[in-house]
Amino acid sequence: xxxxxxxxxxxxxxxxxxxxxxxxxxxxxxxxxxxxxxxxxxxxxxxxxxxxxxxxxxxxxxxxxxxxxxxxxxxxxxxxxxxxxxxxxxxxxxxxxxxxxxxxxxxxx
Amino acid sequence: xxxxxxxxxxxxxxxxxxxxxxxxxxxxxxxxxxxxxxxxxxxxxxxxxxxxxxxxxxxxxxxxxxxxxxxxxxxxxxxxxxxxxxxxxxxxxxxxxxxxxxxxxxxxxxxxxx
Numbered sequence: 001x002x003x004x005x006x007x008x009x010x011x012x013x014x015x016x017x018x019x020x021x022x023x024x025x026x027x028x029x030x031x032x033x034x035x036x037x038x039x040x041x042x043x044x045x046x047x048x049x050x051x052x053x054x055x056x057x058x059x060x061x062x063x064x065x066x067x068x069x070x071x072x073x074x075x076x077x078x079x080x081x082x083x084x085x086x087x088x089x090x091x092x093x094x095x096x097x098x099x100x101x102x103x104x105x106x107x108x109x
Numbered sequence: 110x111x112x113x114x115x116x117x118x119x120x121x122x123x124x125x126x127x128x129x130x131x132x133x134x135x136x137x138x139x140x141x142x143x144x145x146x147x148x149x150x151x152x153x154x155x156x157x158x159x160x161x162x163x164x165x166x167x168x169x170x171x172x173x174x175x176x177x178x179x180x181x182x183x184x185x186x187x188x189x190x191x192x193x194x195x196x197x198x199x200x201x202x203x204x205x206x207x208x209x210x211x212x213x214x215x216x217x218x219x220x221x222x223x
Contacts, residue, residue, distance in 0.1 A: 030210065031210045033210055033211075033212070035212075041216075041217075042199060042214040042215065042216050042217055043152065043199070043212075043214050044214070045211045045212060045213075048210050048211065050210070087151060087152065089212075091210050095140065095157075095159060096154060096157060096165075096167065097142070097154070097157075097203075097210070097212060098154060098168065099144070099151045099152040099153075099154075100151055101150060101151040102150070102151045
């Protein structure tokens, strides 16, 4: 089966850097993705790692270590609009994509 | 520029009623899926499809049926609605292949079963 673990809540101040971790168990692995969801909205894609290492997209970076079944999302220069839920997701065997329970990020002024 | 379109956006059902949530995508994506999201929770996979005529069960398939007769459409049927099926439902699609795993979501359907 597949399962993912990520912290339920993280709080940070505006302008800071925050890291959201994700560990996973999967019977097959094609990649780790990250999604952002604001209250009342649909999840939107942030980044994807299929290979080990760091992927950078603007203020967001994502890291993957396949040997450790671990990844993280790094958000820099936090803004109030970054307050949202962040989900890691694994595409595993059969190309099923399973999501973690989500991390609620609160950005304080 | 439609992407993934799902209807209805809001629906109230009585226990035991059946209904179909419609989903269509115009990106020619091979993969389509349905997720449900309960308050404060993550997305749980109900059913998914890797192409027309092919469907498979996800994490929480009981009480739901799907079919995929065309690439574009992937309706979700609730057979006999129960209060436990009160949730927000998201239809999603993505292209095939191990890389470029971007999932596009519809705007969601808020379903209440009373």
